[in-house]
Amino acid sequence: MHRTATPTRVAARATGLSKVYGHGETQVRALDTVSVEFRRGEFTAIMGPSGSGKSTLMHCMAGLDSVSSGSAQIGEVELASLDDRRLTRLRRDKVGFVFQAFNLLPTLTALENITLPMDIAGRRPDAQWLNTVVDTVGLSGRLTHRPSQLSGGQQQRVAVARALAAQPEIIFADEPTGNLDSRSGAELLGFLHESVRALQQTIVMVTHDPVAASYADRVIFLADGRIVDEMREPTADAVLDRMKRFEAKGRTS
Numbered sequence: 001m002h003r004t005a006t007p008t009r010v011a012a013r014a015t016g017l018s019k020v021y022g023h024g025e026t027q028v029r030a031l032d033t034v035s036v037e038f039r040r041g042e043f044t045a046i047m048g049p050s051g052s053g054k055s056t057l058m059h060c061m062a063g064l065d066s067v068s069s070g071s072a073q074i075g076e077v078e079l080a081s082l083d084d085r086r087l088t089r090l091r092r093d094k095v096g097f098v099f100q101a102f103n104l105l106p107t108l109t110a111l112e113n114i115t116l117p118m119d120i121a122g123r124r125p126d127a128q129w130l131n132t133v134v135d136t137v138g139l140s141g142r143l144t145h146r147p148s149q150l151s152g153g154q155q156q157r158v159a160v161a162r163a164l165a166a167q168p169e170i171i172f173a174d175e176p177t178g179n180l181d182s183r184s185g186a187e188l189l190g191f192l193h194e195s196v197r198a199l200q201q202t203i204v205m206v207t208h209d210p211v212a213a214s215y216a217d218r219v220i221f222l223a224d225g226r227i228v229d230e231m232r233e234p235t236a237d238a239v240l241d242r243m244k245r246f247e248a249k250g251r252t253s
């Protein structure tokens with residue numbers, strides 16, 4: 001039976017989204033009529049070969065890049081309908097980001113880094129929520145440390161706590177474990193998984209790593225700017241197998 005999700009259950013949605021870069025001979029169709037929903041409280045990994053459009057999809061969904069045609073929505077808001085000022089405000093209030101580079105300010109403590117976006121927005125952090133987030137990421141004993149006094153894994157956890165603290169509609173993570181050793185990476189992924197379970201956060205993560213993808217509830221596979229497959233409750237082995245089939249197909253077609 002086909003069921004359509006009710007609007008409130010969808011944190012973000014792309015409908016027939018295309019993104020074309022450049023003109024004429026140098027034109028690249030980075031996304032080709034992509035339609036996908038990201039449900040509330042769900043952890044989605046986006047995978048696919050280099051150049052398949054993963055970052056472009058994330059940037060269009062997060063309002064960091066404009067779409068060429070089709071639509072990108074956060075909640076019920078159509079991003080193309082917003083002027084620059086409203087788009088900036090929506091990003092600030094509704095979207096959390098975690099990038100490979102931690103982007104922490106070196107002169108601020110961990111706690112100050114976590115609350116900085118809310119300070120800038122003039123919002124007072126909810127103390128109880130902040131405690132929950134800090135506890136969940138295991139940073140309680142480190143809040144007065146500056147980034148240089150923290151390990152890479154701890155710095156990335158500060159970046160995740162910063163994204164979670166503002167209770168955004170959706171968090172976009174671009175290779176969040178790219179700069180971490182495997183133990184810190186596993187810790188961080190476990191934490192992202194936990195924040196989806198315990199805090200009902202919605203997370204979309206771009207990754208090349210089948211093990212990282214296995215922490216998600218589902219994996220979306222992109223190839224040549226299109227969604228070509230989707231896997232629920234992925235295991236690292238199943239994701240790796242799927243990726244190998246892409247590569248084999250790429251060699252024969």
Ligand SMILES: Nc1ncnc2c1ncn2[C@@H]1O[C@H](COP(=O)(O)OP(=O)(O)OP(=O)(O)O)[C@@H](O)[C@H]1O
Pocket residue numbers: 021022028029030048049050051052053054055056057
């Ligand atoms: N600003 C841009 N101008 C022109 N072409 C672009 C631009 N950004 C991306 N592209 C092209 O769009 C396509 C998709 O790029 P994108 O970065 O989304 O891929 P990706 O799957 O994230 O790749 P990777 O895994 O290598 O990061 C590529 O062919 C890329 O060269």
